[in-house]
Amino acid sequence: MLTHLSLKHFAVVSQAELVFGPGLTVISGETGAGKSLLVDALGLLSGIRADSGVVRHGAERAELAGEFRLDDVPAATAWLKEHELDEDDASSGSGCLVRRVIRADGGSRAWINGRPVTMAQLAELTAHLVEIHGQHEHQALMARGSQLALLDAYAATAPERRQVAEAAVQWSALLRERDELVAQGDVSDRIEWLEHQYLELERETLDADSIAQLLLDHRRQAHASDLIAASESAFAQLGGSDDVSVSRALQQVRHELQRVASHEPRLSEVDGMLAAAAIQIDEAGSLLDRIRDDLDIDPSLFESIEQRLARIHDLARKHRVAPEELAAHRDALEQELDALRGADRRLEKLDSEIEKTRLAWRTAADALGAKRRKAAGKLAQATTALIGELGMGGGHFGIDIEPLPADKPDPNGGERIEFMVAANPGQPPRPLRKVASGGELSRISLAIEVAALGLDAVPTMVFDEVDSGIGGAVADIVGRKLRALGASRQVLCVTHLPQVAAQGHAHYRVSKAAADGVTQSQVQQLDADQRQEELSRMLGGVELTREARAAAQRLLDDVT
Template identity: 40%
Template sequence: MLTQLTVTNFAIVKFLELELSGGMTSITGETGAGKSIAIDALGLCLGDRADAHMVRPGAKKAEIIARFSLQHIPAARRWLQDNELENENDCILRRTVTHEGRSRGYINGIPVPLSQLKNLGQLLVHIHGQHAHQTLLRPDVQMQLLDGYAGHKALLRKVKDNYQGWQFLNKELRHLQQQQAENDARKQLLEYQVQELDEFALQPNEFSEIEQEHKKLANSGTLMEQCQAGLDILYENDEVNALSLLQMSANRVESQADNDPALSEITSILQEAIIQVEEASSQLRNYCESLEMDPEQFNYLDNRLSQAMQLARKHQVSPEELCKKHQELAKELDGISNSEERAAQLERELANVRANYLEEAKKLSQSRQRYAEELSQKISESMHQLSMPAGQFLIDVLADENAEITSMGIDTVNYSVTTNPGQPLQSIGKVASGGELSRISLALQVITSQKASTPTMIFDEVDVGISGATASVVGKLLRKLGETTQVFCVTHLPQVAGHGHQQMFVSKETDGTSTQTSMHALKPEQRLEELARLLGGDAITEKTLANAQELLIQ
């Protein structure tokens, strides 16, 4: 719960420090004193939008600090732990706003973005403004109130998870479908190109190999002529050849080796040369014998080279890169084919997810219908207490399995009401007057808040348009709520204020040049005087004091 609030240089507040307790706290004060200013300051701490006009004139910055006890708020403790902002059982929120309009937020002394203040604030405080009854006409608010009362968070989470899964798959499917027209045209071209390259079937490095073999066959005559001539010179010429000359030279040098041992090494070199010439002659003879004139093979290679270069020009690559280009086009075609298979798979997955979604949504719908009956009965009873004895309230939950799915399920929620005998139930916005709508809204807020996990509730002049015995009933409702929840109620009605477990008074002072608002807790005797003032104005009489005493609930 909220245990302390410190406000510095905010609007017309120079400095305000409040120690706060549980139960119901009534907040009263003179008209125009700024009874809601502390709530506005707290709202800033909880992530409301900041504005330079919030800073007290003449001050450099405004600062608001709110301290909360988290002893009975496990959800807030978990949130702080998950975000590495924990601080044992207390939590301190701080917000500053400069006179230029720049603001900063802190949680337990650590700077945080505004979104984190808002996320944590939703777990700590719920503020019901004086215009809350106007939002009651909105279908989304009607749904939120019912779900808040039902407390079926697990069902809502399952429906939302299935919806998000469906949305993710549907987005991917739409993306594939948008590409389908382009893919169809591209696929036809790719199928033709890949088929053509498949039929040609050029293998890696094949172009270089056939190019080399083509060159060999193109010059086979010259190769045969020159290689045979080389063989004659080396070995086969009967008159003179390199081998016989080497042998003659080696024999002559060897014959003189006895006269000079240095010739032995030269003889060895010549013998090696003879061996090399013999080996070269043998290999050259084998080459000449294997060399064939093959016109058919030459024509085949010539055609294949021409096709390869023609296809390379067609795909704007070099012949050596044609095989790689073939692989790339085949991969792209395979990708398009896979996208078609993926689209079919996505449609199957979407059908399964939708089926799971509908299963969970039906469970949620059943829960809503059950709690709608319960809540309708309680609101009807509260209407009777709030001076609408013939009042009847009904929450219709209409499920449509064929409707477009949403994160909130398949239901449409509609609040219907009748306030006069013989009047049929109609949509709440058509038949309820402003005062009736305000009372119904208040009953809804109080009843649904009893099941809410938020530990602190603030009601900011929600009793506008209520008076007399009805106001006393409102006070009883808020006091009952205060038995389990910390409640702050800004009110101008003594019948409501008297039900508070404690009461705070807001006053405004001016010295002619500046204005300042202050707020302090009232002692029992001061509460009596304040209730008397609310009853009879500034002139407090014995009669108004006696009436006030009757209103003050101890």
């Protein structure tokens, strides 16, 4: 639901702040005062194309902002989350702020919850929030998708639509799989080539640990003589029988310190350190001795290791991967081989699976279509009756249902629909999107929405000049229908008729005045007394008579 609308330097409006609540809000004003500018502002916030003409004369840019409560719009909440445009701050509540700036040079930018977005993204989001009825370029019910959504809401087809969509997804996936397999053509040559590549790799031990150990063995054999010489020399220096060995030197140092340690207690601490060092040196010597025993110069072993390393490097170059990646490459070849070997068998199974899912989709689509056709008759009858009540006697509303080819998995079902209207007696029905009169279009839209009991998923509906070309009793009916619609949806209506304005739960008046030679419009929310005055003006013109005020009060008193 729209809760707040802010305008700044927009057309003839210098600045305006409007607060909206549930129910029916009416907007009135003198001709040319700019009351339809509020509808235009919502249209621009819905992503329609803008030009520099909407920027107030003398200003650099026009700024528009709308705040929406999303408690009852799960589709909008899901869209925001999907596009990572939802509010991170939980204290902000379930709300959304959309903003748009149009510069005097014609440029335009948009934001959702403070983050810049494209006009397409703005339009996608606001399609879940606002529906504008009246002008052709704003008319949501013009689109067949919106018409289908309204019919489905009226028919309560959510379970059937879900079954159709699920069957369509399964059918589409199987069709894609079959197309991919067929596109492969004869794969026997590919299988033969893959088998040769795979067996060549399979003959080698290619896991990372084995290759690392092979490289270590190669380095050990390549430097075996140096390793042996270094080990023997180190062993001799650490613990050999020579008087200059490290072990013997430590023993001599400890003996000399022990003779005088009684005179300096700290020397005992030094002796302890040297004793620990002697243990470490003995252990190091033992390890050197074992290493030396393990080392052996073996030319045949070295040659074998080099040959194996050469084969691994040749395979890596051939397959254009690093040696440590050969095992993963071998596994990938094996997977592809398994898939290709089973392709023929899979194709045979696919045909039966595709037929099974097609029948499942067809069954679900038939059930959905039957429910739509039954509801379409009821909605058409109810809307036709309402069109007559709204001053279009003899008019007729119908819903054409056209079957679609059953060879493709359409998630929306097996038919497409078109709202058809004959506005006057004797006229052939025409698509709603081709109805020429803006006033007729608004009243037909109102009749459809009222007949559908406000089941449209969009929470805010805007009717621009819905009462164009009517008056008297028909105007009273239009007002009552709008108020009835306001019981289930937020409704904003621009009107010039007092019978319609009196039905509003809230009332805004747009007025204009000249200041410093520049025309400006102001928007004011009316209290009870001001509403009576505004209705009196709408009834009686410039001069407000006692009779006009009394008539205005009667209109307000008649509201139920």
